Amino acid sequence: MRLITEPYLTQVINWPENGRHILAQYDDHSIVVYQAYRPSIGNFAATYGYFGGDFSFERMSWIKPNFLWMMYRSGWGTQNGQEVVLAIWIKRSAIEEILAAAVHSSYVPELYPDKSAWQRALKRSQVRLQWDPDHHPSGTKLERRAIQLGLRGEVLAAYAKDWIVNIEDISDFVQKQRQNIKSECAELITPRERVYSVFDTETQAKLRLSAWTE
Secondary structure, eight states, X not given: OOSOXXXXXXXXXXXXXXXXXXXXXBOSSEEEEEEEEOHHHHHHHHHXXXXXXXXXXXXXXXXXXXXXXXXXXXXXXXXXXXXXEEEEEEEHHHHHHHHHHEEESSOOGGGSSSHHHHHHHHHHOSEEEEEEEEEOTTSOEEEEEEEEEXXXXXXXXXXXXXXXXXXXXXXXHHHHHHTTSTGGGTTOEEEOOEEOOOOOHHHHHHHTOOOOOO
């Protein structure tokens, strides 16, 4: 498996306990996002290195850079239609473009002159942004917020083929680690993640990222 992993208990002490943060595995060239699909879609993507076959370009597709947020949403790969869990490496330039184009799913008065302006922006945007409560591996809700990004239109088309560096089926890893949630996660191994910094000040403000220094 290409993912770099580390004991969960070693990592969690270095993560922010609250606020809005992008937790992810990344390097200078790429960042990992996660998706979970039914086998016909997931297996195709893992085999060919892009999304096609039964994948729908007519629906919004959500990506999550935080592994444990994906685990919560997919029930650790047990939810119907989310049995194949994928780790997808995309270009750093792509995530920056996605973040810059994002519009919040709900109205944020500080960012728009009025609700109508937000609704117009949301209708035009090809990237939808949501901050949701992050969760402990056991499913308990946390104070920290996790990001997920919905892609559609030309952005989705670019993501599905042009922006992907690598795709890996990590379903076996997920199922093995699901057994390690017990015993206070002492044996739980997760992908190594740290706070992803957004340096563009306009994007920082729009995302409403919380301040963080390691």
